[in-house]
Amino acid sequence: xxxxxxxxxxxxxxxxxxxxxxxxxxxxxxxxxxxxxxxxxxxxxxxxxxxxxxxxxxxxxxxxxxxxxxxxxxxxxxxxxxxxxxxxxxxxxxxxxxxxxxxxxxxxxxxxxxxxxxxxxxxxxxxxxxxxxxxxxxxxxxxxxxxxxxxxxxxxxxxxxxxxxxxxxxxxxxxxxxxxxxxxxxxxxxxxxxxxxxxxxxxxxxxxxxxxxxxxxxxxxxxxxxxxxxxxxxxxxxxxxxxxxxxxxxxxxxxxxxxxxxxxxxxxxxxxxxxxxxxxxxxxxxxxxxxxxxxxxxxxxxxxxx
Amino acid sequence: xxxxxxxxxxxxxxxxxxxxxxxxxxxxxxxxxxxxxxxxxxxxxxxxxxxxxxxxxxxxxxxxxxxxxxxxxxxxxxxxxxxxxxxxxxxxxxxxxxxxxxxxxxxxxxxxxxxxxxxxxxxxxxxxxxxxxxxxxxxxxxxxxxxxxxxxxxxxxxxxxxxxxxxxxxxxxxxxxxxxxxxxxxxxxxxxxxxxxxxxxxxxxxxxxxxxxxxxxxxxxxxxxxxxxxxxxxxxxxxxxxxxxxxxxxxxxxxxxxxxxxxxxxxxxxxxxxxxx
Amino acid sequence: xxxxxxxxxxxxxxxxxxxxxxxxxxxxxxxxxxxxxxxxxxxxxxxxxxxxxxxxxxxxxxxxxxxxxxxxxxxxxxxxxxxxxxxxxxxxxxxxxxxxxxxxxxxxxxxxxxxxxxxxxxxxxxxxxxxxxxxxxxxxxxxxxxxxxxxxxxxxxxxxxxxxxxxxxxxxxxxxxxxxxxxxxxxxxxxxxxxxxxxxxxxxxxxxxxxxxxxxxxxxxxxxxxxxxxxxxxxxxxxxxxxxxxxxxxxxxxxxxxxxxxxxxxxxxxxxxxxxxxxxxxxxxxxxxxxxxxxxxxxxxxxxxxxxxxxxxxxxxxxxxxxxxxxxxxxxxxxxxxxxxxxxxxxxxxxxxxxxxxxxxxxxxxxxxxxxxxxxxxxxxxxx
Numbered sequence: 012x013x014x015x016x017x018x019x020x021x022x023x024x025x026x027x028x029x030x031x032x033x034x035x036x037x038x039x040x041x042x043x044x045x046x047x048x049x050x051x052x053x054x055x056x057x058x059x060x061x062x063x064x065x066x067x068x069x070x071x072x073x074x075x076x077x078x079x080x081x082x083x084x085x086x087x088x089x090x091x092x093x094x095x096x097x098x099x100x101x102x103x104x105x106x107x108x109x110x111x112x113x114x115x116x117x118x119x120x121x122x123x124x125x126x127x128x129x130x131x132x133x134x135x136x137x138x139x140x141x142x143x144x145x146x147x148x149x150x151x152x153x154x155x156x157x158x159x160x161x162x163x164x165x166x167x168x169x170x171x172x173x174x175x176x177x178x179x180x181x182x183x184x185x186x187x188x189x190x191x192x193x194x195x196x197x198x199x200x201x202x203x204x205x206x207x208x209x210x211x212x213x214x215x216x217x218x219x220x221x222x223x224x225x226x227x228x229x230x231x232x233x234x235x236x237x238x239x240x241x242x243x244x245x246x247x248x249x250x251x252x253x254x255x256x257x258x259x260x261x262x263x264x265x266x267x268x269x270x271x272x273x274x275x276x277x278x279x280x281x282x283x284x285x286x287x288x289x290x291x292x293x294x295x296x297x298x299x300x301x302x303x304x305x306x307x308x309x310x311x312x313x314x315x316x317x
Numbered sequence: 318x319x320x321x322x323x324x325x326x327x328x329x330x331x332x333x334x335x336x337x338x339x340x341x342x343x344x345x346x347x348x349x350x351x352x353x354x355x356x357x358x359x360x361x362x363x364x365x366x367x368x369x370x371x372x373x374x375x376x377x378x379x380x381x382x383x384x385x386x387x388x389x390x391x392x393x394x395x396x397x398x399x400x401x402x403x404x405x406x407x408x409x410x411x412x413x414x415x416x417x418x419x420x421x422x423x424x425x426x427x428x429x430x431x432x433x434x435x436x437x438x439x440x441x442x443x444x445x446x447x448x449x450x451x452x453x454x455x456x457x458x459x460x461x462x463x464x465x466x467x468x469x470x471x472x473x474x475x476x477x478x479x480x481x482x483x484x485x486x487x488x489x490x491x492x493x494x495x496x497x498x499x500x501x502x503x504x505x506x507x508x509x510x511x512x513x514x515x516x517x518x519x520x521x522x523x524x525x526x527x528x529x530x531x532x533x534x535x536x537x538x539x540x541x542x543x544x545x546x547x548x549x550x551x552x553x554x555x556x557x558x559x560x561x562x563x564x565x566x567x568x569x570x571x572x573x574x575x576x577x578x579x580x581x582x583x584x585x586x587x588x589x590x591x592x593x594x
Numbered sequence: 595x596x597x598x599x600x601x602x603x604x605x606x607x608x609x610x611x612x613x614x615x616x617x618x619x620x621x622x623x624x625x626x627x628x629x630x631x632x633x634x635x636x637x638x639x640x641x642x643x644x645x646x647x648x649x650x651x652x653x654x655x656x657x658x659x660x661x662x663x664x665x666x667x668x669x670x671x672x673x674x675x676x677x678x679x680x681x682x683x684x685x686x687x688x689x690x691x692x693x694x695x696x697x698x699x700x701x702x703x704x705x706x707x708x709x710x711x712x713x714x715x716x717x718x719x720x721x722x723x724x725x726x727x728x729x730x731x732x733x734x735x736x737x738x739x740x741x742x743x744x745x746x747x748x749x750x751x752x753x754x755x756x757x758x759x760x761x762x763x764x765x766x767x768x769x770x771x772x773x774x775x776x777x778x779x780x781x782x783x784x785x786x787x788x789x790x791x792x793x794x795x796x797x798x799x800x801x802x803x804x805x806x807x808x809x810x811x812x813x814x815x816x817x818x819x820x821x822x823x824x825x826x827x828x829x830x831x832x833x834x835x836x837x838x839x840x841x842x843x844x845x846x847x848x849x850x851x852x853x854x855x856x857x858x859x860x861x862x863x864x865x866x867x868x869x870x871x872x873x874x875x876x877x878x879x880x881x882x883x884x885x886x887x888x889x890x891x892x893x894x895x896x897x898x899x900x901x902x903x904x905x906x907x908x909x910x911x912x913x914x915x916x917x918x919x920x921x922x923x924x925x926x927x928x929x930x931x932x933x934x935x936x937x938x939x940x941x942x943x944x945x946x947x948x949x950x951x952x953x954x955x956x957x958x959x960x961x962x963x964x965x966x967x968x969x970x971x972x973x974x975x976x977x978x
Binding site for chain 2: 028031032033034035036038039041042043045046049050051052053054056057060067110113114117118120121124126128129130131132133134135137138139140141142143145146147149150155157189192193197251253254257258272275276279280285288289292295296299300303307
């Protein structure tokens with residue numbers, strides 16, 4: 012190449028690079044703008060606000076440092092709602108994951124009935140939870156609901172599931188499990204499908220014939236990453252419980268079913284203690300970040316099996 | 318396995334699955350059945366499943382007239398469609414840029430999207446609410462849709478997908494004189510339709526069923542999305558008209574369920590996308 | 595080490611018949627290859643022997659005993675899969691040890707956590723690891739024992755799969771296209787390794803492949819299959835020199851055998867491209883036949899031997915393989931029939947345009963209209 016041609020080629024390639032840069036930035040611009048406006052800026056505002064004493068409608072505000080957080084620690088209502096949330100997650104997590112796994116394994120082996128079971132178990136996931144929660148309220152009605160009628164047949168006293176402080180949260184947990192099992196089942200089915208069939212055949216030849224051995228030696232280890240993923244997603248979803256509380260119990264009776272998000276909602280949008288609600292939201296976010304960090308870490312290991 | 322053992326294991330398996338299925342279907346069945354029962358049958362505490370007299374028309378008519386249920390469904394449609402449209406319009410070019418183009422700040426942007434993945438809508442809710450209130454945009458379709466216009470999930474997902482798209486095809490298109498924006502919409506997108514369709518399903522379902530944010534920004538029942546509408550309706554009807562309540566629940570749940578039954582594969586692919594996440 | 599006998603094996607999936615009436619006697623210590631194109635049923639047959647598929651009819655015997663009612667791991671067979679089927683979450687050592695841990699530890703001793711209670715387990719595991727070590731030494735994979743399959747190359751994974759099969763000291767080794775996933779050079783290398791392994795172990799090897807070179811170079815006997823039937827069973831030489839039908843003739847050998855259409859003439863001859871070949875077929879006159887000629891049997895010869903027949907042809911293309919050339923020629927009078935000839939590279943005869951190809955009638959393989967080999971008096975020992 013002559014010097015002139017070389018120079019022209021260099022200029023052309025620099026032009027291309029510049030064009031690529033401009034195009035890239037142009038393509039990314041709307042998303043970046045929205046990201047800043049609807050995620051990042053609000054996040055910053057939220058954090059800053061949590062250090063103030065602002066209530067909605069006030070004219071001004073002061074910085075009070077960690078005052079809101081200290082108040083939260085000392086607030087028995089907040090502590091109770093955090094505790095309730097953890098209890099809820101503690102009930103939902105093992106059952107939603109465990110049942111999802113069991114159902115997936117059982118359904119995976121079916122040939123003709125598989126589609127039927129997949130559809131049935133997945134229905135709750137597609138349904139509008141609020142609507143179904145209303146139906147659940149009726150199902151659990153102490154006098155009119157079929158569940159209590161069924162219990163009556165067996166000789167058990169009718170229970171006011173949603174008005175009994177000891178039963179309200181577990182009942183919501185059962186509904187939460189009802190809502191999630193199909194989702195986890197689908198995720199586990201995807202994981203099961205990814206296990207190569209010839210592993211089971213090689214195992215059959217190697218003597219790994221009965222169901223217990225096959226599960227322990229192949230199914231469970233190969234499902235490892237999927238299981239971790241399901242655990243983390245279920246934890247996050249359970250932690251964000253809100254709909255059933257808002258529609259069925261409104262946090263009652265006596266705050267026994269008030270969960271973290273519901274407290275935030277009340278403080279922020281009913282009582283308008285904005286700064287305090289912001290602090291609670293920061294706590295909420297902190298927990299979620301821990302869960303998500305675990306999820307990211309697990310996903311990293313997922314690609315390890317190659 | 319001998320025939321008897323196989324038979325027994327089948328009985329056990331199906332027994333368990335059917336018991337579970339019964340539990341899962343219980344609310345749906347009860348909802349449908351109650352919505353066609355007259356009030357006197359609802360209020361007798363018997364376990365009778367099938368009604369003796371049919372009140373379907375009355376219940377449904379009451380539900381439809383005392384609450385603008387169809388309006389709620391319509392709102393849901395507008396909101397979800399609007400959200401999806403903007404999500405795709407904004408997300409696809411951004412995902413493409415992150416996957417295929419080099420520009421300053423690309424890595425930073427990607428890191429930020431990863432961070433935003435962990436932030437659910439409840440976090441920016443407070444500040445956004447205040448901002449919308451100050452601008453007077455509460456109680457509008459726009460206010461419901463705003464926080465969701467950007468779907469970092471879409472960007473993340475599509476970026477993964479676009480990364481796998483062969484560079485050669487893109488280079489060939491450039492050589493043919495196509496501008497980058499055309500390449501995105503006329504070449505890359507058509508071949509990514511399965512992923513986009515699955516995401517569309519995921520997004521639509523998620524926002525149809527969303528309660529928290531609409532609850533915060535909407536107080537006008539005319540703009541309520543299905544979950545919010547149901548909440549209004551059930552609060553108004555506290556405890557009394559179960560026939561109408563279940564009729565309303567049926568009407569509001571039906572669209573998604575029917576869509577699911579028709580497009581089961583897309584639904585499940587969409588939901589499993591979170592697995593790919 | 596044992597013989598394998600298949601009697602009347604048939605297999606259908608629904609209404610599709612995949613195997614029909616397979617009879618096969620495999621001697622103890624023999625290396626036999628099932629070869630054929632995709633879909634001919636060879637993989638299904640080997641899976642039936644392994645017990646992974648039940649047959650629709652017929653019986654399988656190993657070492658003289660019927661094994662049809664036995665589960666795969668009870669049949670004393672070991673299998674190497676095309677994809678190797680190594681357990682990805684276990685180390686190489688654990689992969690190879692698995693058959694032994696399944697055999698020698700009870701279910702109780704295998705359960706997680708509980709297994710540590712067993713006092714017998716450590717001793718058994720030590721024995722097992724000892725055997726794993728010795729197998730790994732034989733296959734030269736000892737440095738890899740602690741790694742996971744994902745960290746190994748294709749050839750290494752293959753050896754691990756072999757190790758897992760060998761450690762059981764099975765009566766029969768079953769191999770389902772084990773070399774297909776390797777690159778060409780590695781395949782050539784592994785062919786000789788497998789052959790050596792067979793010589794060393796002396797076990798019965800049943801090998802499945804679609805590659806006729808593997809079949810020819812490694813086996814004691816070859817069974818060529820097509821559409822669920824065995825077309826021919828014999829040594830590699832038998833299949834090459836006396837193919838029982840046209841399909842076998844065309845499958846074995848590279849470049850493929852040349853097939854020329856011909857017609858039986860009155861008297862003892864076959865007319866091909868205008869010339870009459872002195873081959874007696876015993877078929878009625880004017881019957882259609884196919885005449886097969888291996889590429890090394892036909893060539894432009896400067897000095898044709900007496901008794902040779904000849905064909906006129908035009909040279910179309912020359913392939914230079916280094917030590918030899920393959921000439922692709924179009925025979926005059928036979929439209930579209932291209933004949934391949936192998937000649938040494940230091941050919942004296944000028945190669946241009948029109949050629950006269952000569953061949954000995956004794957080198958012809960004649961097949962009737964159904965593709966079945968016809969006995970001919972001109973060929974040496976012309977038995978069918």
